[in-house]
Structure formats: structure tokens, C-alpha cells
Amino acid sequence: MRADLALVGFGNVGRRFATLIDERRTRLRTDFDLDVRIVGISTGRHGATWNASGVDAATAVACAEQGRSLATLHPFDAPADSVDLIARLGRTPGGLRVVIETTVLDIHAGRPAIDHVRAAIAAGCHVATANKGPAAFAFAELRDLARAAGVSFLFEGAVMDGVPIFNLVRENLPAADIIGFRGVVNSTTNHILSALEDGDEFAPALARMQQLGIAEADPSLDVDGWDAAAKTSALANVMMDARMTPRMVKRTGLDEGSAGRARRAMAEGRRLRLVASATRTADGTIDASVEPVELPAGDLLAGLRGQANALVLATDLVGEIAICQLDGSLTQTAYALLSDLVTIRKRAASAAPLR
Numbered sequence: 250m251r252a253d254l255a256l257v258g259f260g261n262v263g264r265r266f267a268t269l270i271d272e273r274r275t276r277l278r279t280d281f282d283l284d285v286r287i288v289g290i291s292t293g294r295h296g297a298t299w300n301a302s303g304v305d306a307a308t309a310v311a312c313a314e315q316g317r318s319l320a321t322l323h324p325f326d327a328p329a330d331s332v333d334l335i336a337r338l339g340r341t342p343g344g345l346r347v348v349i350e351t352t353v354l355d356i357h358a359g360r361p362a363i364d365h366v367r368a369a370i371a372a373g374c375h376v377a378t379a380n381k382g383p384a385a386f387a388f389a390e391l392r393d394l395a396r397a398a399g400v401s402f403l404f405e406g407a408v409m410d411g412v413p414i415f416n417l418v419r420e421n422l423p424a425a426d427i428i429g430f431r432g433v434v435n436s437t438t439n440h441i442l443s444a445l446e447d448g449d450e451f452a453p454a455l456a457r458m459q460q461l462g463i464a465e466a467d468p469s470l471d472v473d474g475w476d477a478a479a480k481t482s483a484l485a486n487v488m489m490d491a492r493m494t495p496r497m498v499k500r501t502g503l504d505e506g507s508a509g510r511a512r513r514a515m516a517e518g519r520r521l522r523l524v525a526s527a528t529r530t531a532d533g534t535i536d537a538s539v540e541p542v543e544l545p546a547g548d549l550l551a552g553l554r555g556q557a558n559a560l561v562l563a564t565d566l567v568g569e570i571a572i573c574q575l576d577g578s579l580t581q582t583a584y585a586l587l588s589d590l591v592t593i594r595k596r597a598a599s600a601a602p603l604r
């Protein structure tokens with residue numbers, strides 16, 4: 250079966266996804282009967298391109314890395330913007346039509362990713378995104394729109410890169426309820442806390458994370474807990490039907506005082522970690538928070554150092570389940586999108602009801 254893809258966003262993740270598709274092309278064909286073709290790409294400031302016969306991924310990546318506009322690739326037929334690109338994909342005949350959304354996260358409202366997901370669904374296209382915004386701000390609405398349109402809305406890469414957390418719950422815990430979770434889900438702050446325990450001061454530890462490309466250029470999204478709050482909101486919305494936004498997550502980040510607190514905790518046999526958690530309260534509402542917590546040294550989350558992340562799910566039927574990620578990478582995030590693509594293919598093969 251042919252799958253035509255439109256890539257909305259072509260930064261680190263979008264480009265790695267494009268090359269990964271090329272690397273796994275044979276495997277996708279033999280294992281899943283999936284013949285993948287990128288037919289269009291759009292960016293924010295670096296133009297857009299369209300070729301119904303297929304855009305060459307390597308050429309597009311080289312163009313983007315040289316800072317040239319993608320519109321130069323097929324100049325007479327370049328889409329005006331992402332909305333135009335998605336509409337064109339919607340008019341493509343036959344096969345699977347999938348929008349791969351990898352634009353930057355807007356922590357205030359989840360735009361423009363939410364608009365791209367809505368446009369994809371309205372055009373009759375499946376959509377997979379690595380952006381936290383849609384699940385963190387508008388999960389229930391987008392899920393319902395996708396169901397009504399008979400298309401998939403998937404976002405495995407939004408939390409913990411390629412670790413299959415949403416797949417695990419959706420596919421492998423049938424009829425069980427998630428009654429809460431707690432985890433370490435932001436790599437930058439975990440790196441900083443590890444460095445503080447090793448004797449670094451806060452400002453140089455943060456600067457080092459930026460030099461290594463681990464922290465954002467504007468690291469306040471990580472340090473103030475916003476990234477973790479967006480992930481908490483997405484997890485609670487998807488796994489616990491929370492209907493919340495990141496602003497509804499109680500949030501305390503790290504600050505200059507964290508160094509002393511991390512070292513004091515360590516000296517007393519505990520570890521300071523930025524813990525994201527959610528629980529269902531007696532009245533049925535969800536209580537969600539992101540805050541530095543001093544954990545006993547034997548706690549699974551206390552043992553996470555550097556880029557390691559972990560999530561502990563509390564369930565009603567199978568007790569607590571933990572899933573760990575020892576390090577993250579762009580390839581893992583790109584893989585999450587590839588796994589979403591395979592999920593879409595499998596659903597098409599089985600005509601499974603869309604969830």
C-alpha cells in the first residue's frame with residue numbers, strides 16, 4: 250500500500266524522520282507492505298515544496314541544512330504555506346495520506362500544531378506529531394474529530410521520545426485503568442540535578458547543558474518546569490481523560506537554591522528529582538504537579554542520572570508498571586513517528602476502529 254506523506258516542520262526531528270524513512274524503506278515494504286513517499290514539506294521561515302512523484306529526502310535535507318528555501322527545489326509548484334500543503338495532500342488520490350507534524354512547541358496554547366492537526370483531519374488525512382501541544386492542550390477535541398473523520402491522530406514521540414508509552418497503554422493494557430503516574434520526564438533538569446550532585450554550581454551546569462545542545466537556547470521552558478508540565482498534561486489527558494492544559498499542572502521548577510538542596514538531600518541519603526505526577530482524587534478530578542521532590546535513594550526515580558527518564562504507571566489491575574529510557578536521541582523521536590506510521594498502516598489493514 251502506498252503512503253503519501255506531507256512533512257509539516259523540517260527541523261531536527263523532521264529531517265531525521267525523512268532520512269530514517271529512507272534507511273528503513275525496504276523493511277517497511279517487506280514487513281508492512283508500506284511504500285512510503287514524501288510528497289511535500291513545509292517550514293515556518295524556509296519555504297515549502299511539493300512533488301506528487303516524491304521529494305528526494307537527501308536533497309531536501311541538504312537544502313535545509315544549507316539554509317536555502319525549500320521552494321527552490323520545485324519552484325513552479327511550491328505550496329504557499331502549511332495549510333496549502335495539507336490541503337494538497339488531502340486531494341491526493343489513493344493510498345494512505347499522512348501529515349507528519351514536527352513544528353516547535355508553543356507553551357501558551359499549543360499553536361500552530363493544533364491548527365495543523367485540525368487541518369489534517371478536516372482534509373481526511375491521518376496525522377502523527379512529535380509536538381506535545383495537541384495532546385497537552387486539545388486531546389479530547391482532536392481525538393473526537395479524528396474518530397468522526399475515520400482517521401488516526403497519533404503522538405508517540407511527544408513524551409519520552411521513542412519509548413512506546415502511549416502504545417503500551419493503548420495496545421497492551423486493555424480494560425485496565427491508569428489511576429495515576431509519577432516520573433522524571435525532562436532530561437535537561439535531570440542532567441542539571443546530576444551535575445549539582447557532582448559538585449557543579451547551577452549556572453555553569455545549565456550553561457554546559459546549553460553547550461551540549463541538551464537544554465533549549467531559551468532554557469526557561471525546561472528549568473521552570475513548563476516542558477514537564479506539558480508532558481504531564483498530555484499523559485493525564487490521554488491515559489486518564491483529564492481534559493486539562495499545562496497551566497492546570499501545579500508547577501515548581503529548579504532555581505539557584507536547587508544546588509544546596511540537591512547536595513543536602515544527597516548527604517542525608519536522599520536524591521532531589523523534578524517529579525511529574527498525576528492522581529485521580531476522590532471527586533474524580535485529576536491532581537497534577539511538577540516539582541522538585543527529595544526521594545529515598547532506593548526509589549527508582551532517585552537512581553536516574555543525566556538524560557535518563559522514567560515513568561511509573563499506577564493501574565487498577567496490574568499494580569505499578571515502570572518504563573525507563575536510559576538516554577534520548579533524535580533518532581528515537583523520529584522512530585516514534587515511524588512507529589505511528591506503522592500503526593496507521595496496521596489499522597488500514599485490519600479496518601480496526603480508530604481510537
Ligand SMILES: NC(=O)c1ccc[n+]([C@@H]2O[C@H](COP(=O)([O-])OP(=O)(O)OC[C@H]3O[C@@H](n4cnc5c(N)ncnc54)[C@H](OP(=O)(O)O)[C@@H]3O)[C@@H](O)[C@H]2O)c1
Pocket residue numbers: 257258259260261262263291292293294295296331351352353354361379380381406407410578579582
Ligand atoms: N528535538 C528532540 O529531540 C525532540 C524530542 C521530542 C519531541 N520533540 C518535539 O518535536 C518538535 C520539533 O522539534 P525540533 O527539534 O525538530 O525543532 P526545530 O529544529 O526547531 O524545528 C521546528 C521546525 O518547525 C518549523 N515550523 C515552525 N512554524 C511552522 C509552521 N507554521 N509551519 C510549518 N513549519 C513550521 C520550523 O521552520 P523554520 O525553522 O523555517 O521556522 C522548523 O522546520 C517540537 O515540538 C519538539 O518539542 C523534539
